[in-house]
Amino acid sequence: MIAPVQPPPDRVSPPPEDAQDGVSAARDPWVLEEVGALTRETLGERVTAELRALLVAGRLAPGEKLSLRRVAEALGVSMMPVREAVSRLAADRALEVLPGRAVRVPMLTLGQFRELTRLRLVVEGFAAEEAARHATPEQIAQVAAHEAAFRRAATADPPDAAGAVAANRDLHFALYEAAGMPSLIEMIERLWLKAGPILNIDMRGEPRRLKGGSAMQAHAALLDALRRRDSAAARAALEADIAAAAAHIESVGRLAS
Amino acid sequence: MIAPVQPPPDRVSPPPEDAQDGVSAARDPWVLEEVGALTRETLGERVTAELRALLVAGRLAPGEKLSLRRVAEALGVSMMPVREAVSRLAADRALEVLPGRAVRVPMLTLGQFRELTRLRLVVEGFAAEEAARHATPEQIAQVAAHEAAFRRAATADPPDAAGAVAANRDLHFALYEAAGMPSLIEMIERLWLKAGPILNIDMRGEPRRLKGGSAMQAHAALLDALRRRDSAAARAALEADIAAAAAHIESVGRLAS
């Protein structure tokens, strides 16, 4: 279930230190600039990313309990980075630590879920408007690629639920990326982190929502609006997508009291 | 500068365990219900709250460096809870940990500040609308009380800068509380956490912005709209408040490149 943490591909042991140059050009780093500050990722950040991915994909069900030691063992790291990751996610209410005992995935009440949905309509709707205004052709092409991937996964037989969830996420965030507002994306990521477990839990196993096609319809309308740079239409399409998904979740009703 | 962490007033040693009852009424907990789950606050949470308060109040300047060990010593706790607090705040981009060296308060660029301002307009504007629709008379009275406190602090001679900052914060969040959307408040708190250091840094020492009175004017309009339950006017007043503050910050220009 939880994959062991792999060493990051760009992880490099101490910087080459540029040993082969003499005195000249010591202040002109040539290509050294474009290697770009080699992002050193701490173990805690990697565990955080791992757990975040599991949450937004619905791989961790609401109410599911986690144990720091178990997660640490599963990921092949010490308990310390897991503590850091859980602490961060708990600060975002993406996980909750029970007063006495374990940490678990929060169980949303109907009221909480509806609030989250309203906030998504406001924030992601705004992002869609901005994206329609500022998207470059390349960015639109990326959204289109993810839209195609989603359609393929949804119409496959049998439907590729995991692929559809991933493509849906990529599509949405490619759109939001086009808004060019990093803090906005962070906000949306936090919303997805809270809504992900309940939104995507029943995707795997019984992807009945994919059959309806409302998501594909909304995505197509969104892409069309994006190409026409029609911000109002983009917002409307995205709101339809969110509303349809929320209505489905409410109908199957796995929400808490 | 950093106050030592006090033991929480409601901290209680293990629950009374109700030793004096016999067999009867064992299922009827009398008054035991109303004691209410005694909220146990962990040390890490307290340090987090302390740092958050310092950030939103502008007591920590952008670019200021923190040291885990120093903060721990100043607060009279071990390094561990401070690590947790900094880790959480760093996840919110309210602090940033430099790859090699210390942790510091982020320095916003002009672009980042403008993005934050736009997001505040969207999110807090929405909150103001909702608050105008759903505020109870008691909540409106609370907003009014904070508004009066702000006016007193701003018009005092000499101006009570710290008091004005606190009253301004209380006023805004009393308003947002009236919207009745907890996750929305969390979102706004995160925005304030990022904008606080730059928004309030020059309040203390040289509270020249208070003289202008634009804040008092916007607050009065906001309160009036709230009483008339005019959501559009409430949003407009709040947007004017935010825009005026942002314009002032940009004019004094302590923003990074």
Place this chain on the structure above:
DNA sequence: CCAACCTAACTGTGATCACAGATCACGACA
């Protein structure tokens, strides 16, 4: 007088240990 080196102090990160408290299963008593 300036620059380069080098050492000492300090940084966050991660691991390990200790501990209070909660849960759960088992067994004794009514």
Place this chain on the structure above:
DNA sequence: TGTCGTGATCTGTGATCACAGTTAGGTTGG
């Protein structure tokens, strides 16, 4: 047979230690 006490086990929290990497300051060599 049902209920309560009780100990073993596991939980997150906090403290302490070890370490690689960085910074700053002093010193030496030019």
